[in-house]
Amino acid sequence: MDVSGDLLDRPPCRPDVEVSGAEATPAEREASVETLRYAINGFLAAVRADRAARTAGADSPQVQRHRVLMTLADELDLDAATLATVVGMPLSQVSGLLTVMGREGLVEGVRPGRGRGATVTRLTPAGLRALDELDTGFRRHWEAVVEDLPAEDLRTAARVISRLTGVIVPSR
Numbered sequence: 001m002d003v004s005g006d007l008l009d010r011p012p013c014r015p016d017v018e019v020s021g022a023e024a025t026p027a028e029r030e031a032s033v034e035t036l037r038y039a040i041n042g043f044l045a046a047v048r049a050d051r052a053a054r055t056a057g058a059d060s061p062q063v064q065r066h067r068v069l070m071t072l073a074d075e076l077d078l079d080a081a082t083l084a085t086v087v088g089m090p091l092s093q094v095s096g097l098l099t100v101m102g103r104e105g106l107v108e109g110v111r112p113g114r115g116r117g118a119t120v121t122r123l124t125p126a127g128l129r130a131l132d133e134l135d136t137g138f139r140r141h142w143e144a145v146v147e148d149l150p151a152e153d154l155r156t157a158a159r160v161i162s163r164l165t166g167v168i169v170p171s172r
Helices: 026-055 061-075 080-087 091-103 125-146 151-168
Strands: 107-110 120-123
Touching: 026 151, 061 080, 061 091, 061 120, 061 125, 080 091, 091 107, 120 125
Parallel strands: none
Antiparallel strands: 107 120
C-alpha cells in the first residue's frame, strides 16, 4: 500500500514563490501552514500503515531483523515476550527469528544471574556487526532520498518536526 502526502487531497503548494515568514501575507502563511499540515498527515498515515504492516508481520525479513537487532542493542538483554512487545511483532514470529539468528551466531540466550528467571537474548559481536551493516544500508537509502535537498532545508525540516513532536507527544 502506497501512502504519501501526494495521495491526499491537499492544498496546492506554489514552489515558484519564495516567501519567508516575515514577508508572507497572512493568506500565504495560512496556505503554507495548511500544506505542511497535509504533508504531516500523509507522513502520519504512512507511519500508521507501517505499524499495521508490522503487527500483521508483513515487514520484510531484513526490516524485522534490523528492528530486533537494534532493540537488543538499545535495551541490552530482553526475554522473548518483552522483545516482541517492544518491536511490535507477534511472539511466535520473534521466537522464530531469534532461533534463526541464534543459529547464525547473531544472538545468544543467557540465564540472568543465579536465580530462576527466563532466558534473555543478547547480541553477540557478530550480531553487532550485522546491525552495523544493516544500519549502513538503511542510512544509504535514507541519504539517497534526501540528497537533492539543500542542507538549510534539512535543518528547517528537522526544526519543524521537532516542534510538531510536541503536538503529537505533549510534554507531561
